[in-house]
Amino acid sequence: MGTDRLGLLLDQFDCARERAQVRLTGLGDEEYLWEPVPDCWSIRRRGEATTARAFGPGDWVLDLGAPDIPPSEYAEVARQAADGMSVAKIAEDWSVSVRRVEEVLAHTGPVRPDRTPITTIAWRLGHLHYGFAGGWEWAFGERRRDPKLMVDFTPDASLALERFWAAIDRWREAVAGVTEEQLDTVGFSQYPYGSDPDDPFVDVLWGGNLEFIHHMSEIALLRDLWQHRG
CATH class of the missing domain: 1.20.120.450 (dinb family like domain)
Known part of the structure; x- marks a missing residue:
């Protein structure tokens, strides 16, 4: 190895x-x-x-459904923002609106489990x-x-x-x-x-x-x- x-x-x-x-x-x-x-x-x-x-x-x-940021990825979005990525660029990467990224970054408290299709x-x-x-x-x-x-x-x-x-x-x-x-x-x-x-x-x-x-x-x-x- x-x-x-x-x-x-x-x-x-x-x-x-x-x-x-x-x-x-x-x-x-x-x-x-x-x-x-x-x-x-x-x-x-x-x-x-x-x-x-x-x-x-x-x-x-x-x-493939409509684009979104699942709760399990909220920490990754926070990391992207902390590393200096703009909200607009994060939104482009995730194919979502700027407003959706702002909602994710404003989230506090426990993150609910993902509800994704089987x-x-x-x-x-x-x-x-x-x-x-x-x-x-x-x-x-x-x-x-x-x-x-x-x-x-x-x-x-x-x-x-x-x-x-x-x-x-x-x-x-x-x-x-x-x-x-x-x-x-x-x-x-x-x-x-x-x-x-x-x-x-x-x-x-x-x-x-x-x-x-x-x-x-x-x-x-x-x-x-x-x-x-x-």
């Missing part, structure tokens, strides 16, 4: 990836699209999606896929393609996994070549959704690992629930 910053992040990512691949073995189409409760977010045929901002370049789109395995994989594909494009690629148009979502679980692991492996290979100077470079990633352009790249990598781990944990739980459904 590496003890330098990049080595630790890569080792963590590799461990999470290995466990995730084992947990995803045998995923079938029905389980991949399973909606355990009503009103789940998933992938749907274009024209059948009911969410406000469903997106994708092909026949299938990924559900999402299917297909949604969670699609979310990770376009995030890592876009992350590669805006850090190591041409920095021009919209991440939301880079992944052709599919109801075929095997095909989705094949494409997903290819994107993950390309990201991992590129990250392995990052220098110490690049780790500390603010804006090394220009990913257009979120705060990447304002963060050192080491923070972006840390956040990417966290995103991968927590969504794969959710997928693992959904697989367990699928096995015991009914």
Whole structure:
């Protein structure tokens, strides 16, 4: 195991990836699209999606609702403001109004739990896929393609996994070549959704690992629930 910053992040990512691949073995189409409760977010045929901002370049789109800042992210918004980011820039990063950011910054007392939709395995994989594909494009690629148009979502679980692991492996290979100077470079990633352009790249990598781990944990739980459904 590496003890330098990049080595630790890569080792963590590799461990999470290995466990995730084992947990995803045998995923079938029905389980991949399973909606355990009503009103789940998933992938749907274009024209059948009911969410406000469903997106994708092909026949299938990924559900996405109206933009907001969930309570679990209030501390992150406060950090952005404390670091000197303007309210207008925070609002742009979160795709919300300035008034909404001001409400979040004015909040006091306990933060209520998030009330977010339950999402299917297909949604969670699609979310990770376009995030890592876009992350590669805006850090190591041409920095021009919209991440939301880079992944052709599919109801075929095997095909989705094949494409997903290819994107993950390309990201991992590129990250392995990052220098110490690049780790500390603010804006090394220009990913257009979120705060990447304002963060050192080491923070972006840390956040990417966290995103991968927590969504794969959710997928693992959904697989367990699928096995015991009914």
